[in-house]
Amino acid sequence: MRTRPLKVALLGCGVVGSEVARIMTTHADDLTARIGAPVELAGVAVRRPGKVREGIDPALITTDATALVERDDIDVVVEVIGGIEPARTLITTAFAHGASVVSANKALLAEDGATLYEAAERHGRDLYFEAAVAGAIPLIRPLRESLAGDTVNRVLGIVNGTTNFILDRMDTAGAGYSEALDEATALGYAEADPTADVEGFDAAAKAAILAGIAFHTRVRLDDVHREGITEVTSADLASAQRMGCTVKLLAICERAADGRSVTARVHPAMIPLSHPLASVREAYNAVFVEAAAAGQLMFYGPGAGGSPTASAVLGDLVAVCRNKLAGATGPGESAYTRLPVSPMGDVVTRYHISLDVADKPGVLAQVAAVFAEHGVSIDTVRQKGRPDGDGEASLVVVTHRARDAALSGTVEALRKLDTVRGVASIMRVEGE
Template sequence: MVRTRSSRPLRVALLGCGVVGSQVARLMLTQADDLAARVGAPVELAGVAVRRPDRARETVPPELVTTDAAGLVASGDIDVVVELIGGIEPARTLIDSAFAHGASVVTANKALLAQDGPARYAEAERHGADLYFEAAVAGAIPLLRPLRESLAGDRVNRVLGIVNGTTNFILDRMESTGAGYGEALAEASALGYAEADPTADVEGFDAAAKAAILAGIAFHSRVSLDEVHREGITEITASDIASARAMGRTVKLLAICERSQDGRSVTARVHPAMIPLSHPLASVREAYNAVFVEADSAGQLMFYGPGAGGAPTASAVLGDLVAACRNKLNGGRGPGESAYARLPVRPMGEVVTRYHISLDVMDKPGVLAQCATVFADHGVSIDTVRQSGKDGEAELVVVTHRAPDAALSATVEALRGLDTVHGVASIMYVEGE
């Protein structure tokens, strides 16, 4: 028989019973004795709020299912609310109601936290409740807790990683099979990695929300979603992948959060980038996620694992649930918002980075010199140049040294205006060195 410190069960309301929610319910019911031993009291699933009650749910007893999420949260006897609905509303209203009625909250809602996280922190603080959200970034990978707690005594300077499994799967397929973007997306959809509407993933919105959360925690500053520079992968071509391979690189969608060298500001961005095949992130395949954290004392740390899926994400939710329940039982609280540094977020134009630029140009003497002059006029130094062509047409590929993004963008616009340049075939960031 499991001995616990309290016989009063801690009651949990589960909002949403989809891919992740159904796994959370299953684990709570099948591992009830283990959860009780870890928490110090029984943990009871008090109710599961859903939109479609007639849908078959093997993991949830029918008597626990309700369509009245607001009533379940406001019942007055709920200790922890697990919000897995997603989106802004009604999730925001339900979370605030949970706080007002004395419950702590565990959520995986990256969109709400990135858009309106400070207000949720404030509500939790006002009512003496906890707000946990490990599952909002990188699925099962323990990442936010190390940033919030394990590295609380260190200074984090950079967070760089692959935080969206769908886009990593697509780019991996383009790299390994030579497929075009459309073919790779179709395969991701067929395997269930991509949603029916994949916009949030392939246009970088999902990764940008995660970058906002990561930057805020890492740099103890508020970083909103609209301050994160965002580019997706929809314009990536098989030619881009081949060009990267020729340079000993691969293409990944990266979330990059950095502290400036003087320590007075931060940047957060999401975009495709070419990285060396020798970089550990280059070997992250399929729908896996991996994140590098660079800190003053700890040095480089890497977190790797499945970034999505019902069971892996449920694992992160259960970890938060145990922490929230322990705090309820012992009268303590977990970490709240840490935004004391108040570092401003610099615009993308001030980020110092590198470009890989592919130009379609006339194949005649003087074109390379003309293009090089444009780079020089904008203060951008060229690292390497590769030119090939025939019958009066040529491809000119230029990789730059590091320069402000604004200067690089201005260079590209000036190149577009040259009579000898027929078009800019592609522009991609170069990272990982």
């Protein structure tokens, strides 16, 4: 066994970084045995040096992250600061000075992963990022390595714990959106500013990463269609229950049937209670993978938090250190297919549409005619008059599968009908 330790630089010492440092210290002997050499925390870059960090030698703390990654004796840089800059520059600088990188930075990988991949390849270094998607759940490595000989056709997942908790509370406890968000915030699942979660930005970044790996093509954040959960209502959940469904914020990445393009999208959707993802409760994550040879696979577990995310980081650290000792590197970018990413309008899906209409004869015929004009077939219709007798009725239409552009065009045409007082809600139906 090699006696000279492998030296690790840690960028960021928040919830995840501090847990990485703790595990490196308390499990040092186990890590040494698994790697084949000791690992040593050689420096920790932070923004607030005066903060007390239990278990970390104050002599390791620095505010000069650039100087830390430029050190010639650093073998691996662990980046958990997040954001685009200075993370991008620090990572590429680390590669240039001989270090491999373990990152949890989903935003940077989704926005500009190509730059990181190219820098890693140019300098012959590793870039591992299991912790960037779904926390502790082993997902990136199975897609990159275990399924490398297979053809992945679809990735369907719940990849944001905050939104899953909110929707679960709305479904099981009858809470409204604001009430469920307040509870998520009180429990620490939601940030003070929950925008990244509830508007789907976090899930969209993860979808871009998953699609790129699954389909061997470059998919950026801008390629991902994104909708959040802020417009989901208790009425939507009630409608889903009547259909034998529940509502989840889904990240969906698909290969076209002809294999010539891919799509990536994030939006709330109704899924049948019989689907495995329907049973994913509270802040848990789960990802459903469909591959040509392997069939259907499901990955489930805690998708966020200090300890789960640190677990994924440490798993990558062990792999990268083993590669370092062997004088080898692990898998890099695989983007050989160069498939185009199709717009949302080309996606084939189903709609659940709730309309407020005039309660009089002939309305259903007018509505049905609009669907026919746009080539959209109706699966089920449910009409119910209002109990207050105000001359309005509720009309719920569930369609068969059609191009999203045709479905969207149908909704816009419905809005123009004199007998349609309003479109109460629109939600896609997936997972069948």
